[in-house]
Amino acid sequence: MNGSDAGRGRPARERVTSVDRALKGRTEPVARTGSTHVSEAESVFTRGLMRAQGRLAVAFVLAFVAVIAGMTVVISRVPALHDLVLWGVPLPWLIQAYGYYPVILVFAIAFVVAAMRVEQRFRALVEQE
Amino acid sequence: MSPLLVAGAILFVVVATSVISAYGLRISRTTSDFFVASRTVRPIWNASAISGEYLSAGTFLGLSGLVLLSGSEAFWFPIGYAAGYFLVLVFVAAPLRRSGAYTIPDFIQARLDSVVARRVTSVLVVVIGWLYIVPQFQGAALALNVVADVPPWVGAVTVAVVVAGSVAAGGMRSITFVQAFLFWLKLAALAVPVLFVMIAFGPHEPSVDPHLVFPVEYGPGGLDTYATASLLLALLLGTIGLPHVLVRFYTSPTGSSARWTTVIVIALISVFYMVSGTIGLVARATVPDLAQPGVADTVALLLPSRLFPGVVGDLLTALVIAGALAAFLGTSSGLVVSLSSVVSQDLFHGTVRSFRWAAVFTATIPLLVALATVPQALVSSVGNVFVFAASALSPVIVLGIWWRRLTARGAVAGMLVGATLCAAAFAVSAAIGSDAGPVAALLAQPGAWTIPAATLTCVVVSLLDRRRPANTERILTRLHTPERSRPSAATPAAE
Numbered sequence: 001m002n003g004s005d006a007g008r009g010r011p012a013r014e015r016v017t018s019v020d021r022a023l024k025g026r027t028e029p030v031a032r033t034g035s036t037h038v039s040e041a042e043s044v045f046t047r048g049l050m051r052a053q054g055r056l057a058v059a060f061v062l063a064f065v066a067v068i069a070g071m072t073v074v075i076s077r078v079p080a081l082h083d084l085v086l087w088g089v090p091l092p093w094l095i096q097a098y099g100y101y102p103v104i105l106v107f108a109i110a111f112v113v114a115a116m117r118v119e120q121r122f123r124a125l126v127e128q129e
Numbered sequence: 130m131s132p133l134l135v136a137g138a139i140l141f142v143v144v145a146t147s148v149i150s151a152y153g154l155r156i157s158r159t160t161s162d163f164f165v166a167s168r169t170v171r172p173i174w175n176a177s178a179i180s181g182e183y184l185s186a187g188t189f190l191g192l193s194g195l196v197l198l199s200g201s202e203a204f205w206f207p208i209g210y211a212a213g214y215f216l217v218l219v220f221v222a223a224p225l226r227r228s229g230a231y232t233i234p235d236f237i238q239a240r241l242d243s244v245v246a247r248r249v250t251s252v253l254v255v256v257i258g259w260l261y262i263v264p265q266f267q268g269a270a271l272a273l274n275v276v277a278d279v280p281p282w283v284g285a286v287t288v289a290v291v292v293a294g295s296v297a298a299g300g301m302r303s304i305t306f307v308q309a310f311l312f313w314l315k316l317a318a319l320a321v322p323v324l325f326v327m328i329a330f331g332p333h334e335p336s337v338d339p340h341l342v343f344p345v346e347y348g349p350g351g352l353d354t355y356a357t358a359s360l361l362l363a364l365l366l367g368t369i370g371l372p373h374v375l376v377r378f379y380t381s382p383t384g385s386s387a388r389w390t391t392v393i394v395i396a397l398i399s400v401f402y403m404v405s406g407t408i409g410l411v412a413r414a415t416v417p418d419l420a421q422p423g424v425a426d427t428v429a430l431l432l433p434s435r436l437f438p439g440v441v442g443d444l445l446t447a448l449v450i451a452g453a454l455a456a457f458l459g460t461s462s463g464l465v466v467s468l469s470s471v472v473s474q475d476l477f478h479g480t481v482r483s484f485r486w487a488a489v490f491t492a493t494i495p496l497l498v499a500l501a502t503v504p505q506a507l508v509s510s511v512g513n514v515f516v517f518a519a520s521a522l523s524p525v526i527v528l529g530i531w532w533r534r535l536t537a538r539g540a541v542a543g544m545l546v547g548a549t550l551c552a553a554a555f556a557v558s559a560a561i562g563s564d565a566g567p568v569a570a571l572l573a574q575p576g577a578w579t580i581p582a583a584t585l586t587c588v589v590v591s592l593l594d595r596r597r598p599a600n601t602e603r604i605l606t607r608l609h610t611p612e613r614s615r616p617s618a619a620t621p622a623a624e
Contacts, residue, residue, distance in 0.1 A: 060219055068212070097407070108218055111215075111219055115223070122611060
C-alpha cells in the first residue's frame with residue numbers, strides 16, 4: 001500500500017523538532033508550536049487580513065443561523081406540511097432527518113472558497129511590496 | 130443470535146485494528162510520528178480518521194434509540210454535531226493548524242504566554258475527555274450485554290484494554306489509519322442493514338398509519354424553543370472545545386488543507402447521520418415495542434433480526450456489532466491519544482515512554498467511572514459533554530484566535546466561570562429533576578447562559594487586566610497569515 005501511494009501529491013515527511021527540545025530534560029512544559037517565519041510585509045497586512053477573515057466568518061455564521069432558524073420555523077409552525085407524506089413519513093420529519101446536512105455542507109464549501117479568495121488578495125498585496 | 134457470530138464480529142474488529150496498528154508501528158519510529166503522524170496524512174484519510182473518531186456510541190446506537198423513544202427532537206443532536214464542524218471551519222480550523230500547536234493547552238500557552246493558563250486548560254481537557262469516554266465504555270457494556278448476554282463489565286473492559294493497548298503500541302500515526310478504517314466500518318455497518326430494509330420494503334406503502342407512527346407532537350411541531358436553541362448553541366460551539374479535534378488538524382500539511390479536510394469531514398459525518406437516523410425512522414414504524422428507556426439504545430442491534438429472521442438477520446446483526454465496537458473503539462482511542470499527549474507533556478517530559486503510560490492511565494480512570502455509574506441515554510450524555518466543552522473551553526479558544534486583547538487572567542477566569550457554572554447547573558438539575566418549571570429547563574440546558582457568561586468574563590477580566598501577553602502580535606500574525614505559495618510558483622494567480 002505504501003508503494004502505490006508514494007506518488008505525487010503526498011506531502012513530504014516533516015520532522016517536528018520542538019518535541020525533541022522538550023526531551024532534553026525540561027521541567028516546565030514548552031508549548032510545542034515549532035518555528036515562526038513572518039516577513040515584515042506580511043505583518044503590515046495581517047491586521048487587515050484578520051479583520052477581513054473575521055468579518056467573513058461572522059457574516060457566514062449569521063447567514064447560517066438565519067437559514068437554520070428559518071427552516072426550523074417552517075417545519076415546526078406550518079401544520080399543513082404534516083399532511084404531505086412521502087414513503088410513509090410526514091414531510092417535517094423527513095426535512096429534520098435529512099434536510100439540514102446539505103445546507104451545512106453548502107455553507108462550508110462556500111466559506112472555504114470565500115476565505116481562499118481573501119487570502120489570495122492578501123498574497124497579491126504582500127508580493128507587490 | 131449465536132454467540133459464535135458475536136465472537137466472530139468482535140474478533141474481526143479487534144484483529145483488524147491490531148493488524149493496522151502493527152502496520153503503523155512499523156512505520157512510526159520517531160517521537161513526532163508518535164504524536165502527530167509526521168504530517169504525511171492525506172486529506173481524505175485525515176478526514177476519514179477525524180470522522181471515525183468523532184462518530185461515537187452516541188450517534189451509532191444512541192441516535193436511533195432516541196428517535197424511537199422521543200421522536201424527531203433526537204435529530205437535533207446530529208444536526209448540531211455536523212454544524213459544529215462548520216463553526217470549527219469558520220473560526221478555528223486554519224488558524225489552529227497554523228498555530229502549530231499539538232494540543233489545546235499548547236495553543237493556550239503559546240498564545241497567552243502563561244503556564245497557569247496552560248495548567249487550567251490541561252485539567253479541563255482531561256476532564257472533558259474522560260466525560261466523553263465514559264459513555265463509550267457504557268455503550269460497549271450495554272451492547273455486549275444485549276447481544277451476547279455477558280455481564281456488562283466484560284464489554285467495557287474489552288474496549289478499554291484494546292484502546293489502551295493500541296494507543297500505547299502505535300501512537301498517532303497508526304491510530305490515523307485505524308480511525309479511517311473504523312469510520313468506513315461504522316458507515317457500512319449501518320448502511321448495509323438500511324439497504325436491506327429499502328430493498329425489502331422499498332416500493333410498498335407501509336401498512337401503518339404515518340400519523341400514528343410519526344405524530345405531530347413528537348415531530349418538529351412539538352419543538353421546545355428554549356431547550357432546542359440552547360442545545361444547538363452548545364453543540365455548535367462544543368466541537369471547537371473537544372480535545373481530540375485540534376490534534377487532528379495538526380496532521381494537515383497547511384491551513385488551507387485543514388479547511389478542505391473539514392469540508393470532507395462534514396460530508397462524511399452527514400452521510401453517516403442520515404443513515405443512522407434512517408434506522409430510527411424504520412424502528413418507529415416496525416418495532417415500537419422497543420421504545421422503552423434503557424432498551425431503546427440497543428434498537429440498531431436488535432432491528433435486523435426482528436425484520437429479517439434467520440441467517441440474514443444474524444449476519445446483519447454481526448455486522449452492526451462490529452460497527453458498534455468500531456464506534457466505541459474509534460472515539461475512545463482518539464480521546465486517549467489526545468489526553469495521553471496532554472498528560473505526558475504536562476506531567477512528564479513528552480517522551481514516548483511517558484506517552485505509553487499516560488495512555489494506560491487515561492483509559493483506566495473513565496473505565497472505573499463507567500463501571501461505577503448507571504448509564505444515561507447515550508446520545509444525551511455525549512451531548513452534555515459538548516455543553517461543558519462549549520462553556521469551558523470554546524470561548525477562550527475563539528477569543529484567543531480573534532481578539533487581540535485577551536489576557537492570561539481573562540482566559541483563566543473565563544474557563545473557571547464557564548466550567549463551574551455548567552457543572553453546577555448539571556449537578557442541581559440532576560438533583561431536582563425535570564419537573565420544577567422554567568428554572569429546571571434553564572438548568573437542564575444551561576448552554577444558552579453559561580457560554581455567554583464565560584465569554585463575558587473573559588472579555589471583562591481581560592480589559593481590566595494590564596498584563597498583556599508580550600507576543601500577541603507575532604502569534605496572531607502567524608495564525609492568520611496564509612502559507613507561502615510553493616517556492617517555485619512565483620505568481621499567486623497560479624494557485
